[in-house]
Amino acid sequence: MRIPENKIEEIRSAVNIVDIISEFINLRKRGKNFLGICPFHNEKTPSFTVSEEKQIFHCFGCHSGGNVFKFLMEYEKISFIESVKSVADRLGIQIEFEDQQNPEKQSEQEILYDVNDFAAKYFSDILLNENEGEIGRKYFHRRKIKTQTIRAFGLGFASFKRDAFVEFAKNRIDLEKALQLGLIGKGNEGHLFDKFSGRIIFPIDSPNGRVVGFGGRILEKSEYTAKYLNSPESIIYTKGKVLYGLSHAKDEIRRLTKVIMVEGYMDLISLFQNGIKNVVAVSGTALTEDQVSLLSRYTKNVVLLFDADIAGVKASMRSIEILLRKDFEIKIASLPKGEDPDSYVNQFGREKFDDLIKLSVSFHEYQTALYEAEGYFTDSSRSAEAIRNLVKSLSFMEDELKRNFYIKNISKRFGLREKLLESELDKILMKENRQDKSPKEKTQSYKVFPNKEIKITPEVQFLERDIILLFLSGNIDLIKFIFNHISPKDLIIELNRKTAELVFEEINNKNSFEVASVIDKIDDEELKEYLHKLSIDKYSISSSWEKLYPGKDNYSVLSKVCMDTMKKFRTVQIDNQINDILVQVKDATSEDQGVELLHILNQYHADKKRLNEEFI
Template identity: 40%
Template structure:
């Protein structure tokens, strides 16, 4: 268990905009920040972060919360794991009691795999630095590559002994289950026999964006024609190679800072660049680039520079992957190295200044690069030239921005010596075909249409619950304005000397909290929604004791469901700011300013609803109890209906 004082320190020190900024590129938007959702595939920002309230809201997925809940959602951490992660990030010492064996056994399947992977990383590091074999073979190899001890430790590089089951035996001895060693691919199990997957290899741990060990890459050092040079962890519950980029954990803050990401192919390319001083670099680890990997980068920057060695055949094979980047609306540049050089060797043979100068001078816009590259292969061949031109226009058609499309068409026309009109016509044909295909896909029935009887398979739309809406509105008013004072126009019902009902207008100056509390007490109103009921009680205590709600501290006192609801309520007004209505001269009412009329109308609407419920109850009473005094009941119904008429008039509603 983590001590309460540690949790309080984490909440006090952790800044939600800093925590989320490690995973999402945030841009200032008024007093808030906005960015692309890390939970959905989107191109228009719908993710909002409020530094003032210390909360976030993702309008595309509906998720929201504070710094801790973001880490829980994004990294699939438990609450204690999220607290530990933030404590480590902010250098807070964690006070906790040791886990019992029973608590360890209760760890989830996924968490058990993470624990095994973390142990493996530590084991491999220890073998590299503290054993004779590790030093002579593994450490010597890394030193020959030019890696310093600091760099080796930055990337947690390691060594797996050249023995059949040295790692497996040590893991079992430490109490880790063979089941999880096999599921993570660290151990291979065949009947009664157990083998280490990475036997005799130097190890490259692969981290998540938050620094958790997902898997490993291993390079063999001896000549063995039967063994693969590089070996990766197999797919598992925690490791999906198509969704991971090597080096992203180390590079993420530099990518956001430089607003650019260099994309290379291998582990050593990343490490050598990082050591030389270019730290905004990641690798696809030998796999073809995937949309998931591209989205990881897009959350940090819209700019990618793809680095190739001088192998022309390899470059052409990679062009399709770059089309995926264009499709995401990102800006792509390409940089090639001199013949015989690759990113690893070039970074090793040049210092930081020379490397950065080369990258700046030789990075070319991708469309220009592709056009120039393909044009060379079509010299004096009209048919090939037509094919190449069509291929380049296809790439341009993937770009969502029409202005960029036009600029690239003109540049392509210049390079290929083809008229702009022909290229624009070709682009229009490609785009029209795409639109037709999408329409067919959208409207084509998945199965043959069948007649359905009216009474069967009818899905009824959920009825709107007016009480839920009003209760939520009351909670919203208390959260946002509970402490604010204002003048409220009210009506007092009285009896004159002729025993006629009269209504007197009355101005009351008080806080929103006092106004709502008094009126709900007068009406003996109870919340029907359990979450709102609990929130109402807790808000009352907070306002009565402190006079104001401190959002960050208040969220700590709530259950997960309550905290989620509070976050949704506090951030719902921010949604309008995402649309930039003011740019179109459409001005949205500022809902952060208290409107006393809104408070009164909410309470009146609640009263009107309660009256309707009361009248319905009387009606049921007459039906079920015919012996009751019907005249008296009808008189009460009449009085309630008169009151409903008065409230409806005040609400400008017609009965």
């Protein structure tokens, strides 16, 4: 089912986000925006902001944000289509759905989602209702999983018959798509067979709750088959970008501003059933950077709760590094030997489990205890190795204050001079910097473009921010004015440049610019959040601008600011070029070269003069 794009646009532009959100939350006007208590996390002072002008909301506490549809999806826990429909109903707008008769008009992605939905329902049906599902029901019964929980997670069972799904599906869906999604396989003689037969099925959801793939677990240990089988990657499923259970957990994660990370599907499901719902599972793969980025949209407080075995410890250590790099606050909870979260919560119950989480320690204490337990500190050479490793972990942190805190900690604990530890840390940091010259790994606070040394002064930051805010004003004349003077690639901070490219494209293609709809189309979550935040920035420049130009209307203020910003921005650009030339003049090897450089220099000075005349 799909709603035509232009219809969605029509509905979006007809509704006022403030009216819709006010149905659920008390909003009070504050300056240009509306403010209220955030429904998505626990707070006492309001940080949930709604911009009537931009038609979006953003919470400065939990970073949730989006347009009116996003709000309804999150608040009422409904799908995108349902949210569009619900707004349309309020406005009395009729929606005719596309492509009911016309399946080929459905997007490739939608078709694959539908095939997964179809399969999920088939597996769930077997588990809940069919005779051949009995063995699966027994399994879950043994694992103390209730029917209600089975339904909540859409758990299923695949028949032992090798082509049961193929037979069931062949006249109902396009088997090519099922092949593409790895639900079925093709034998050497071209015969089709079920990939998941005889397995317990765990549907894997996207954060929005759509089934992107499946995990299948065998019932009994066997040397011939892997314990777990996962769907292969497809255009709707990238393993390293999905966290199992996130769609169920995200609201609770926001509410409690904390997430518990476990290893397996069953761990998560058992905890959920026991009322512990802020849980995600890494399951199968080692934690990836993408997964951590995804999680950081909901919280930066994580408790790792991995199995009490060597694999679990290794997984914890690896995860710590990735989480530290993304500035997470990490705690580690330890289970008694031989237990996993599933067995623990079933045996000891919710209260004991909560105690376990309360007893979790910082990553630093955890690592120290680990080296201690392995006897590192009893002999001096291994002791040095352990301390070096502890210091190395600190090098993953971006925040210098935090690093200093831990340096003091190590110094006190092991009776070492802080200076010594600091110099050790410096050595590691320098080595790190030399090693990750690749732009992808560069985790400075600003990514720059082009990939050369450019100093990003506060002035440049402010100017670029003002340019973006001018874009977000949505005023097409001003935006065109800007692009008459600069091109998107002139912006050196990556997020700003990406934004400029997007706006430039939109203006060229449509000759119009609607902020909410453009932001909505962005895939890049980091960029999306950045723009939401800027759109509703508490320190929005427009208010400070108005102070500078009292009594003027909004448009003349904006155009004055636009002129100012362009003039300053171009001046900085030219100054940079002049400095560049001056360095070259110094290093010039021949007179000819020197003369040529001076000639260029003169041109730049002329440019600057013209600039001063052009913008008064």
